[in-house]
Amino acid sequence: LVIETLREVDPTRKCFRMVGGVLVERTVKEVLPALESNREQISKLIEALAQQLQAKGRELSEFRERHNIRLVGEDDPKAAPRDGPEGGKGGPGGVLVS
Numbered sequence: 001l002v003i004e005t006l007r008e009v010d011p012t013r014k015c016f017r018m019v020g021g022v023l024v025e026r027t028v029k030e031v032l033p034a035l036e037s038n039r040e041q042i043s044k045l046i047e048a049l050a051q052q053l054q055a056k057g058r059e060l061s062e063f064r065e066r067h068n069i070r071l072v073g074e075d076d077p078k079a080a081p082r083d084g085p086e087g088g089k090g091g092p093g094g095v096l097v098s
Contacts, residue, residue, distance in 0.1 A: 003039065006032050 006015070011029035018024075063069070 003032065003035050006035070 006028050009028050011027065011032075013028050015026050015028045015031045016023055017026055017031050017034075
């Protein structure tokens, strides 16, 4: 938003920028390239972090598979169903007692 606003302003106009906690007076012509450079660096950093996140996600999945780690409430596709009449836990379709 700031970059778009400064593009429409006279390049010799005064501009204030915060540098290291100090407010510095510059011209638009000096500040605009620095802002564009910062935006490019931030977008590159975001891309790099997204790639690292995907790599860590894959690494975590591989680790969980290798060590057979399951979370509580997570379905185990290899295990047989335990609840119900077929599972052996009993239920309404079990043995009748008089």
